[in-house]
Each structure stands twice: as structure tokens, then as C-alpha cells.
Amino acid sequence: MRFYFRKFGLLLAILVLFTFFCVAGQEARQAQAQEATANEIPPMIDMSLPDKPIILKVAYDDPTLWPKSSNVPYPEHAYALFFKDYVERTSSGKIKVELFGGGSIGTYRQTLEMVQNGSLDINIGTGSLGSFFEPIQLITIPYVFLSDDVVEEFFDNSSFWAQLMDKMEKQTGFKYLSIGQNGWRHFTNNVREIRKPEDLKGLKFRVMESPVYVKLIESLGASAVPIAWNETYTALQTGVVDGHENGLAPIALGKIYEVQKYLTLDGHVWSEDIMVMNANKFNSLPIAAQQIIKQGAKLGAEADRVAERMVSNIVEYEIIAKHMQIYIPTADEIQRFRELAQPAVIEYLQGKLGKEVVDTFLLEVKKAEARTGWRR
Structure with a gap:
């Protein structure tokens, strides 16, 4: 009887070892497959754009005199100019950007409504977006931000902010593109x-x-x-x-x-200068156009941040x-x-x-x- 028990125990041990090595081998193969997939570089996106030019109309409140007749590069205007320059050059003129600064076509709230209903493509501004999407008011908690570098780190790298902006797009039809600054109050x-x-x-x-x-x-x-x-x-x-x-x-x-x-x-x-676009218009564009617009918005926001500091801390201070x-x-x-x-x-x-x-x-x-x- 003892012999059978010993034999059974030996068979059981062999079976356990066999199962262990099979599972370990399967896990190793899966890990290798995942590593190979992770190391694969996706193909380049299709960079072609339609022959018919894409027109983007952008509205904001700041004066538009710089650089022709003023030495003051107001932030929203700098934002819009850098966006226009990058988008038009990178698209070889297939995306045209028309600027409507100085509040020429309405107040900030009015132009936000125009972006929402599709009669305007893009808006840059501060103050009224919270009445369309209440969570934006979080950034107006007094004394919550310590310094400019904390502000930029939060908006550029916070997953919470990214998720909030995705939620805003679904609820309001505003596509978040980027954020600059309107200065400390x-x-x-x-x-x-x-x-x-x-x-x-x-x-x-x-x-x-x-x-x-x-x-x-x-x-x-x-x-x-x-x-x-x-x-x-x-x-x-x-x-x-x-x-x-x-x-x-x-x-x-x-x-x-x-x-x-x-x-x-x-x-x-x-306080923010935030750039939003009509989400339906953005999502209807070719991937190449979307990528150019997003990068142009990012560079525009960087120009806005620098311009605001120059204007507030030096030129007009x-x-x-x-x-x-x-x-x-x-x-x-x-x-x-x-x-x-x-x-x-x-x-x-x-x-x-x-x-x-x-x-x-x-x-x-x-x-x-x-x-x-x-x-x-």
C-alpha cells in the first residue's frame, strides 16, 4: 500500500512540475509577445489634406495692434498670431486661419455661444466658460496655485485636467485645445x-x-x-x-x-486664456489637420504665457x-x-x-x- 502511495505522490509531484513549467512557458511567451507589440512603432498618419482649403475663424477680446502699430503684444493676440502662423505654414496654406480680435464680433460669452452652435470655429478667452461647464470654476479657488511653474505643470501634465476636458467636450460641444494665462488677479x-x-x-x-x-x-x-x-x-x-x-x-x-x-x-x-473649438468641426477634419491644430494651439498657448508676463510684469507695470x-x-x-x-x-x-x-x-x-x- 505504501508503494502505491509513494508512486501516487511521485506522479502528483511530476504533474505539478509539468503544470508549473507549462504555465511559466505560456506567461513567458505572452510577455515576449507584449514586449514585441510595445516595441512596434505605429505607421505614420496620413498627412494629406483636402485640396479645398479648411477655413478656421478665431475670435478673442485683446487688441490686435501689435506688431504693426504697438509695442504691446497682448496675450490673446499673441496666442492667435502664433496659432495662425504655425497652422498655415505647416499645412502649406491648406488650412486658413481668420482672426477676429478686439471683441469685433461679440463679447466673450457671445462668441462662446457661436462656437457652440457652429457659426464660429475657435475662441480664446477668460471668465465665461464656467457658465457653460461649471467644473472650470475649480481653477478660480483663491490662492490655490502657488506659482507659474505649478500652474503649467498642472495644466500640461495632470490626468485629472485631461479627463475634465474630455467631459467638457461631451457635455458642451467645446473641444479643448490648450490653455494660456490671463495673469494673476x-x-x-x-x-x-x-x-x-x-x-x-x-x-x-x-x-x-x-x-x-x-x-x-x-x-x-x-x-x-x-x-x-x-x-x-x-x-x-x-x-x-x-x-x-x-x-x-x-x-x-x-x-x-x-x-x-x-x-x-x-x-x-x-486666470486663464483658454482656447476651445467646435467639437463637431474638429472631429470632422482629417487626422493630419487635427494634429496640426493641436500643435498650433500648444505653441500659441506658450506664446500667450510669455506675452502675458512681458506685458504685466515689465511693459505695463x-x-x-x-x-x-x-x-x-x-x-x-x-x-x-x-x-x-x-x-x-x-x-x-x-x-x-x-x-x-x-x-x-x-x-x-x-x-x-x-x-x-x-x-x-
Whole structure:
């Protein structure tokens, strides 16, 4: 009996070993096949374009005088010019780009509606996209971005942002192409210098027609009055409001320095210049055209970012500094503003978008900070 048990045990061991080597061999073959597939380089895309030119109409608000009659390359115009140059040259003129700057065919909201309904192809702008796709408001959480390098790392490399933009396309019909910057937003007023949150108490501030900006101002003890941009100068001049918040380029472009005395460079919100396209138009184009447009948009966004810094920090900063009393808060002072303003806006957005979405966004920003060396 013992002999049979020994024989059975030996057969069982041989069977286990045989099975092991068969499975191991199969796994090794699968791994080799996967490695071979991974090392295969896909064929080049078809670069041919139709003989009939593809026309792309692009709208934006910034002035179009540079470089012919102005030394100021306003960001959206630089964005559009670099996009046009790259797309037309790379396509050998088979894609034509027509630019409509200076708000010549409507307000930003109006031109977004035109992109959505297909009567306009592409739009570049800031401020109104959140009313079409509410999660965009996440980027207006006050003091959420630490610096320009964190901003660029987040928008260029965050999978969360990419997924959000895919969701926007499905829900709104806007195809996200790229994002530049409209500058950091600061406080101006005509009553007193703002060094700490308490200095805003009792003041009335013009804000964009956005609940997030209303929450921001109210969290600091001031009153928020939504007023259209084209009415802001007069509202400040006549005392309807005491101050407003904006980037340096709009402050210079709108000559706000003529009717405001104090400027605090707190950078409470980083604002975007975002390029979107009618998704149906984009998806109907040949793959080669789509690739050229995406790369042109990327280069345009890079030009926009550089232009905004040049305009805000050098060209027009000198003009503003001649007319306004400027204060630059310390890191500790900024932290006091952050501690008051952030929770109010975060709570509002959690109610609108859900806690998970807001928390994921905040975590992704922290990861971008780590990748750029701001966290250890």
C-alpha cells in the first residue's frame, strides 16, 4: 500500500512540475509577445489634406495692434498670431486661419455661444466658460496655485485636467485645445492700502458675474457688486464701487490706474486664456489637420504665457507704478488671506460639484507642487 502511495505522490509531484513549467512557458511567451507589440512603432498618419482649403475663424477680446502699430503684444493676440502662423505654414496654406480680435464680433460669452452652435470655429478667452461647464470654476479657488511653474505643470501634465476636458467636450460641444494665462488677479481700491484681510472690510468691489468671485470678496468682509467690464471704469470713477480685482494687463488696458489709487499684488486668483473649438468641426477634419491644430494651439498657448508676463510684469507695470501706490504682501500675509477666502469658495464648489471632485482637484494641485519642487 505504501508503494502505491509513494508512486501516487511521485506522479502528483511530476504533474505539478509539468503544470508549473507549462504555465511559466505560456506567461513567458505572452510577455515576449507584449514586449514585441510595445516595441512596434505605429505607421505614420496620413498627412494629406483636402485640396479645398479648411477655413478656421478665431475670435478673442485683446487688441490686435501689435506688431504693426504697438509695442504691446497682448496675450490673446499673441496666442492667435502664433496659432495662425504655425497652422498655415505647416499645412502649406491648406488650412486658413481668420482672426477676429478686439471683441469685433461679440463679447466673450457671445462668441462662446457661436462656437457652440457652429457659426464660429475657435475662441480664446477668460471668465465665461464656467457658465457653460461649471467644473472650470475649480481653477478660480483663491490662492490655490502657488506659482507659474505649478500652474503649467498642472495644466500640461495632470490626468485629472485631461479627463475634465474630455467631459467638457461631451457635455458642451467645446473641444479643448490648450490653455494660456490671463495673469494673476489683484485688488485695487480708492480708499486705503490693503495689507491684510481686515483692510477690505466695508469696501465695495466690482467683480465679474461669477458666484465664485462674489464668495471670495464676501469672505474677506467686503461687498461684491457684479458689473460688466465695459462699465467698470465709470463705476470706479463715480464711486459706485470702491475697488475691483483684476490682472495687471487689464488694469493697464482699461486705464484703471486713472481712477484707482491703491494696488495690492496678492495674486488671489490665476486666470486663464483658454482656447476651445467646435467639437463637431474638429472631429470632422482629417487626422493630419487635427494634429496640426493641436500643435498650433500648444505653441500659441506658450506664446500667450510669455506675452502675458512681458506685458504685466515689465511693459505695463512701469505705467501702473507711475500712477498707483503698490503694495506686495509677504508670504505670511498671503496665508491670512488664504485662510479666510479658500474655505468659503471650496464649500460653495463642493455644494455645486461634489466633495470628491473638489478634493481630487486640490490633491492634483499638491502633486503638481511636488513635481515642481515646492513640496518635500
